[in-house]
Each structure stands twice: as structure tokens, then as C-alpha cells.
Amino acid sequence: MSFLSRFSKTQLIIGGLLTYATGVSAALTFLPSSSSPKSDPDNPDRFPTESARRSTFDTLAPGYDKEVGLHEYLLGIQRRRKRLLKQAKGRVLEIASGTGRNVDYYTKGCCNEIVFSDFSDGMMEVLKQNVAKSDLGKRYDYQLRRQRQLELERIAQQQTAPVAAGTSMSPPAPNVVETEIRFKSMNAAAIPYPDQSFDTVVDTFGLCSFEEPVQVLKEMKRVLRPGGKLLLLEHGNSHWGFMQDMQAKQLDRHVHKYGCYWNREIEQLVEEAGLKVVEKERSQLGTVYYMVAE
Template sequence: MSFLGRFSRTQLVIGGLITYATGVSFALTFLPQKSIEQESDSSHGRFPTESTRQSTFDNLAPGYDSEVRIHEYLLGIQRRRKRLLKNAKGRVLEIASGTGRNIDFYPKGCCSEIVFSDFSEGMMEVLKDKVAKSELGKRFDYQMRRQQQLELERIAYSTKMASAAAGTSATTTPGTNAVNQGQEAESNAVVETRIGFKTMNAAAIPYPDQSFDTIVDTFGLCSFEEPVKVLQEMKRVLKPGGQLLLLEHGNSNWKAMQDMQASKLDRHVHKYGCYWNREIEDLVVEAGLKIKEKERSQLGTVYYMVLE
């Protein structure tokens, strides 16, 4: 019997997927070469400046989804996004939204408002287009148009009633007031989730203290110049009892992987603008946040956290 003949078809398929996932992960992480522009940047210092990294994100934006889609699916990142966002509720601020990798995972009816933010105009452009075409965006667009329609009907009815009271128009027909009250109730309830966009620096969030019920940040801490300051800003704008939801790249808890991350750090930062070996839990504690739930996967390099 051949070597492959010893395994069932299911085992071969699963083994193939694992091998493919590992290969894709390795290729995306280690094989891409720096562009001439990146090589030039690195000659002036070990790591690119914040403005250079912003340009990196702008340049990555158009093809970013195509580059990471299969990688995320095979490595279970999409499942973790979905699981994390089940915790989202109320008024939500999403930090470092990028190209909108989370928009399909917000549960219907979970949130009164979602503000998507990023400091890359290129990423925000892709994000806005994707939201407009998404189920979330379509529901919001329909609801807004319906609310506007109901508001116009309410104004027209109020004008009619005012004219009738002044004796300049016909009197009210039976049941009309009940219909109007029903319209007003529908108008107040019709918008399920408002959507907003904010181009901003996460180290200086332009909202007052205690503005949001939920803060979401997926794979953003690895990209900030001052991650602790950003976490402190998130904490500042979070309401009492609110939650900060994190899904992050970070340093592995396996020595061999830690060494590899350290040796490839320069290339990874120049390619993706991502410092992928930060100690995420240490940053969270330093920022004064409390960990409610945590989990690590992918050799400890992916951190799943619910904070308060």
C-alpha cells in the first residue's frame, strides 16, 4: 500500500487544507520582497515613519482584501471576527477599520450606531464602497429613506391638523390621529443601525469621554506608533460598563516562533506597516484595562480579548 493510501479521503483533505493554510501564511508573512521605495525608506532608519506607513496602507488598500481573504478563512480569523462581534452592542466605535473586514459580522439589530474609523484615506475609500454594497449598508440605506418618507408624511399631517384647527381646512377623519401616532412610532424605531465614518488618528480620538458602549479593534494595535496611548484613548471614550473588543497580532508564546517574528520584523513592518511581535497583554495592562476574556491561537500569535 502506498503512503497516501493509508489515509482516508477526509484525512487527506484536512491535511491538505492545513498544509495549504500553513503555506499561505508563510508566503504572506515571509516571502514578499520590499519595493524600491521601501528599501529607500529603510535606509534612513530601521523602521518607516508614521507618514510612510500611512502611505503603505493607502497603497495596500485596493488589493488588500484579495491578498488576505483566503489566508483569513483558512486560519480561522473570520470565525474569530464573527465570535468577537457578537459582543458588540449600543453605540459602537470601530478603530482601524481598514477595508472593512468586520462589516459582515455585526449581528443584525446589535447596535444603534457604528462609526467606522481609520487614519488611511485609501483604506477608508475601500471601506465606504464596501459598506454601501453590504447587507448592513443596504439595510441602513433603506431604513434612512423610509424614515425620511415617514418624516415627510408626519410633517404633512401636522400641517393639515394645524390648518384644520385654524378652520382653514377639512376636519379630522375618525382614526387619523391613531394612524399618525403609529407613523411616529415607526419613524422612531425604523433605523436599526446608523452608520458613520471618521478619518482620524486613534491616539487622539475626537469624541468626548464615555461616548461609546463598545469599542472594536481588530489587528490595529500592531499598526499604531503609540499602542498604549491608543488603548488609553479607547478606555476614555468607553462608557462605564462598556466593552473593548480586541483581535490582535502579537508575540508568540513559542520561543522558536518568537525568534522568527523578531528576525522578520523589519520586513513585516515595511511590507504591511505591522509590528507583529508586540506583547499585547502587557500593553492592555499598562493602559489600565481589565481583561474579562482572553484566548490565544496560531502558536499564540493571535490574541482574542474582551476588555473593560
């Protein structure tokens, strides 16, 4: 009996997928890129400027979903997005929305408004396309058209029906829009909304991309209403020494290729911003942080 014959077809498929996921993860983590600049720890200007990184995001945007989609699926990132977004409610601000990889995980009726934001025009363009194609976007489009139809019917009724003395005009059409969808180009270090504007703030894999992550977190806290939640899913420094070393060695490559500082101490940044962590979990050798703060 051969070694492989000891396993069922399902076990072999699962094992193959796990092996592939591990390989992809290792390749993204450890293999050097021929286009990567040589690392010079003593050079303070070795990292790209904010405008250069914005250009990187613009360039990545058209093919970004294809590049990371399978990788996220195999490593369980999509499941974590889904679990995190179940906690979104009320008026929601999503920071660094990118191409809209969270859109499919907002449950029906969860929120009365979602503001998707980013500072990359390229990402915003793909984001709007993905939202329009999503169930969330289709529901919003239908509800908006239905609201307009009811308003037109109300106006027509007012114009054709006589109004008896002492009676009031027909009531306005009901607001049938389940979730308002808005888009906002903005710098997350200076969120253009008043204090206590949102019930939920969402940020997935954004803290690794900000020049001033603590300032951004302070802004998120500022716009949260009392009792509101900050939902985070982030890249960060591993809790394994060998992985920390590899992240440090590959930092320059990763920042130049993806605009991402992937070895930041996420929990420390959150606490430094004055936020309280109420739920946390780490996976992928401690490099993926799932956190809820307030």
C-alpha cells in the first residue's frame, strides 16, 4: 500500500490546499523580489514618500483583487472579515476601503449608512465598481429607485386629487432605503467628520499603510460615538522571533511593492491612541491581528 493511498480523496484535497496556502504565504514572506531596492537600515529615506505610496496603490488597484483573492481565501482572511463585519451597525465609516474587499460581508439591515473611504483614486475607482456589483450595492440601487418612484407617485397624487378643506396634504413617501452608501476620498489622519459621528469604524489592513498610524487611530476614536466600536483586521509584527526577523529583512521590499509596513506592533499602537481593546485574536504565526476596540 502506497503512502498516499492511506488517505481519502477529501483528505488529499484539503492537504494539498493547506500545502499550497503555506507555500503562497512563504513566497510572499520570504522570497526576494528582483525589483526590490536594496535595504539600507542607516538610510532614513529608504522608504517611499506618502505620494509615492499613493501612486503604488493606484497602480495595484486594477489587478489587486485577482492578486490577493485566492491567497486570502486559503489563509482564512475572508472568514475573519465576515466575522468582524457582523459587529458593524448603525452609521459606519470604513477607513482605507481599498477595492472593497469587505463589501460582501455587511449583513442585510445591519447599518443605516456606510461611508467607504480611501486616499487612492485608483482604489476608489475599483471600489465603486465592486460596490455597484455587490448585493449591498444592488439593494441600495433598488431601494433608491423605489424611493424615487414613491415620491413621484406622491407628487402625482397631490396634483390630481382635490384637497378638502381642513385636510392636510398627502404624507411624504416613506424612506425605504435600507442602507445609504457614500464614498469619501480623504486622508485618514484628518477625518473630515465631526466628533462622535459614527457608531462603528472599520479598518482592515489599513494601519500598515498609514504614515501616522497613531494619529489615524486617534481620529477613529474621535469620530466614534459613546459605546461605538472600532473593528480592526491588520497586518502586524509576529510573536515568533524567526518570523519577526524575516519581516524585518523583507520590510523594504514589502513597503515598496505593496505600500505596507507589515511589522508594526498593532496592539501597542491601539493602546497608545487611547483605545481600549475588548476583543483580540492573532493568527498566521501572529502576523494577522483581529481586534475590537472602543
